Amino acid sequence: MSDRKNVPATIPALGGDASLNRYLSEIRKFPVLKPEQEYMLAKRLQEHGDAKAAEQLVTSHLRLVSKIAMGYRGYGLPVSELISEGNIGLMQGVKKFDPDRGFRLATYAMWWIRASMQEFILRSWSLVKIGTTAAQKKLFFNLRRMKNNLQAFEDGDLNQEALRKIATDLGVSEEEVNNMNRRMAMGGDTSLNVPMREDGDGQWQDWLVDDTPLQDERVADAQEGDMRHALLSEAMDSLNEREKHILTQRRLIEEPQTLEELSQTYSVSRERVRQIEVRAFEKLQKAMLRIAGEKRMLLTI
Numbered sequence: 001m002s003d004r005k006n007v008p009a010t011i012p013a014l015g016g017d018a019s020l021n022r023y024l025s026e027i028r029k030f031p032v033l034k035p036e037q038e039y040m041l042a043k044r045l046q047e048h049g050d051a052k053a054a055e056q057l058v059t060s061h062l063r064l065v066s067k068i069a070m071g072y073r074g075y076g077l078p079v080s081e082l083i084s085e086g087n088i089g090l091m092q093g094v095k096k097f098d099p100d101r102g103f104r105l106a107t108y109a110m111w112w113i114r115a116s117m118q119e120f121i122l123r124s125w126s127l128v129k130i131g132t133t134a135a136q137k138k139l140f141f142n143l144r145r146m147k148n149n150l151q152a153f154e155d156g157d158l159n160q161e162a163l164r165k166i167a168t169d170l171g172v173s174e175e176e177v178n179n180m181n182r183r184m185a186m187g188g189d190t191s192l193n194v195p196m197r198e199d200g201d202g203q204w205q206d207w208l209v210d211d212t213p214l215q216d217e218r219v220a221d222a223q224e225g226d227m228r229h230a231l232l233s234e235a236m237d238s239l240n241e242r243e244k245h246i247l248t249q250r251r252l253i254e255e256p257q258t259l260e261e262l263s264q265t266y267s268v269s270r271e272r273v274r275q276i277e278v279r280a281f282e283k284l285q286k287a288m289l290r291i292a293g294e295k296r297m298l299l300t301i
Contacts, residue, residue, distance in 0.1 A: 011059060011087065014080050023080070027062040035104065042099035057094045057105060058087075064106055065090050068113050074144060075121050082117050089116025139170050139180050146170075147181075157181065235287035242266065243280035250277050 012026040013019075033041070033056070041057050044050040065086035072082050093109030118141060143166065150162045158166070158181055167174045236244055246266075249257040259270035266273065 011062065014084055020080050020083075023083075024066060027059070027066065030059040030062060033057075033060045038105055039099045042097055042105065045094070046097075046099065054094055057097075058091055061090055061094075061106060061109060062087065064110065065113055068110065069117065072117055072121060077121060077124055081124075082120065085116045085120040086113045089113040092116070139166075139172050139176060142170060143177070143180055231288055231291055232284075234291055235284050238283055238287040239280050243276060243283070246273060246276050247280040247284065251281070 012023050014023045038057070038060075041050075041053040044053040045057065066083055069079055069082040069086050073079060089112040090109050093112035094105065096112075097105050097108050099105075118137065122137065122140070146166050146169065147158070147162070150165060157163075157178060163174050163177055167177045170177075239247065246262055249262060259273045262273045263270045
């Protein structure tokens with residue numbers, strides 16, 4: 001085995017991006033394994049569950065994780081977090097690696113590393129779930145590259161030729177390409193608590209305006225509505241049955257009846273129905289004013 005003097009025994013701690021350079025420097029101290037070394041370590045892990053062998057297999061491939069993570073920087077997520085997720089994928093790959101299949105660990109683990117990073121990006125990039133199918137995930141992670149190849153650098157929708165080409169190559173519909181392109185152009189979700197100025201004073205949420213009525217206004221409106229309904233119901237008792245019915249059918253329902261329909265119901269002319277409606281409405285107004293006045297007098301006693 002290679003000399004492991006001055007080599008860290010475990011994976012270095014990875015904090016924020018500020019410590020990224022230190023982390024990258026640390027992982028370069030782990031030696032790259034030769035094929036026969038890798039095979040023997042993998043067999044020890046497979047047959048005996050050797051934790052030390054697993055550790056050497058993982059640490060010798062940390063540089064591979066970092067290299068892959070750099071390729072996903074365009075999604076606006078911290079590289080340190082991408083590396084952390086990729087390291088989890090690497091560990092899963094090491095655990096499932098079969099050295100007798102004849103290929104190197106890096107070739108096998110690469111797929112686990114990428115899958116782990118891509119799942120993390122899809123979870124973190126937007127609160128709205130995207131990439132629910134294999135084809136949509138492929139679209140999400142290949143759209144930017146394909147646009148560059150087609151020199152489709154415009155900010156708006158793709159032209160029809162580029163749209164058709166991408167949809168055909170990735171096996172998705174043109175509508176899916178269009179929707180994904182628009183979402184990616186908007187970027188991922190942004191916190192409402194993000195400071196608007198460098199000094200940290202003011203947040204985006206401070207500029208949001210709620211157009212809905214205040215709670216006390218809604219309560220007051222509801223109470224006023226209830227009072228008006230009670231007042232109307234009481235005032236309607238001042239009308240006879242025919243006046244009440246005509247007024248209701250003409251003014252108090254969503255789809256009012258016509259004068260012609262009501263004239264046939266009561267076997268009178270349309271003009272007579274109109275006169276009854278007007279008189280009933282005047283009687284209703286007077287009754288409501290009278291009742292409202294009486295209630296105010298009671299409140300003052």
